[in-house]
Amino acid sequence: MEIAEVRSFIENGLPGCQLTVDGEGCNFSVVVVAEAFEGLSPVQRQQKVLATVKDPLATGALHAISMQVYTPSEWERESAKAEGSATSTE
Template sequence: METEAVAELIRIGLPGATVQVSGDGSHFDAVVISEVFEGLTPIKKQRLVMETVKPQIASGELHALSIKTLTPTQWADQGQG
């Protein structure tokens, strides 16, 4: 899989999210910034993102995905926004 394909799957599953993905074809790192994460526990945030790529993980097309989830406020607080 290509990094942009992974990013697009996440964007489709979480409309309005800002998504940055890096990786080598089977192992990927994603940073996902979305207002939908507001008030959610870290595990719920992870599950929301993983749900967007579930078929690709089940098929083995996507082997590993490391996820960092942030709200827009958290992103801005890190000096990124």
């Protein structure tokens, strides 16, 4: 599979999400930020993402996918933390 294919599956299943995809072959890692995750547990969020790629998982085209899943407000906090640690090391 290609990054663009993985991106397409997830974006189609979670419209409006912010998405970063990395990897190659049949192993990928993703960061997904979606309002659809509001009120859901981490496991429920991951299940939503996995549901978007169930077909390539079933065929073996996608073997492994690791993921980080955030709501928009959680992502803002994570981004602020990352920026803060980056500026404090300069």
